[in-house]
Amino acid sequence: MAGDKQIILEQPELGRAIRRMAHEIVEKCANPDELVLIGIRSRGVHLARRLARAIEEIRNAIPPIAVIDVSPFRDDRSAAADAAGAFEIEAAVDDKTVVLIDDVIYRGRTIRAAMEAVERLGQAKRILVAVLIDRGARELPIRADIVGKNIAVLEGQRVNVRLLESDGMDQVILVDWQS
Numbered sequence: 001m002a003g004d005k006q007i008i009l010e011q012p013e014l015g016r017a018i019r020r021m022a023h024e025i026v027e028k029c030a031n032p033d034e035l036v037l038i039g040i041r042s043r044g045v046h047l048a049r050r051l052a053r054a055i056e057e058i059r060n061a062i063p064p065i066a067v068i069d070v071s072p073f074r075d076d077r078s079a080a081a082d083a084a085g086a087f088e089i090e091a092a093v094d095d096k097t098v099v100l101i102d103d104v105i106y107r108g109r110t111i112r113a114a115m116e117a118v119e120r121l122g123q124a125k126r127i128l129v130a131v132l133i134d135r136g137a138r139e140l141p142i143r144a145d146i147v148g149k150n151i152a153v154l155e156g157q158r159v160n161v162r163l164l165e166s167d168g169m170d171q172v173i174l175v176d177w178q179s
Helices: 011-028 043-059 109-121
Strands: 002-010 035-040 065-068 087-089 097-105 126-134 146-150 157-162 171-177
Touching: 002 011, 002 146, 011 043, 011 126, 011 146, 011 171, 035 043, 035 109, 043 065, 043 097, 043 126, 097 109, 097 157, 109 126, 126 157
Parallel strands: 035 065, 035 097, 097 126, 126 146
Antiparallel strands: 002 171, 065 087, 157 171
């Protein structure tokens, strides 16, 4: 049952965080021809598209965007899905800087699964991780290279990212869960 909630980001702050993240991506990948953005289904895809538009404003070139569903690569869920269909939209990754994009990083399992999927596509020059929210408390030694906002989240709390494209609003909230 949901308990108290705290608003972490609203539309203006979320927009600023995305623009900051886009600038960091541009700084970390000097050659725009070597950049590929991969959005992790579902909110990571929306963020990847927003980041691509922000990068286009900075560089006057829009990077290719791929879309991935990491379910077939997860080690903590049943392997019901076919790994061959994981990429809804593919992009060439050989000798590219690939930026994996998700809304929240928590345990690191989703990012690890996405890295495995990228390895099946080809040989990336480098893989970077970009997340809107880093909530800490990793199970795996995986970190985000580009973070919109770091927040301290206690056990029993959940971060909910709402984006205009899927939820009708831009907002990040921290929710207390009660048993």
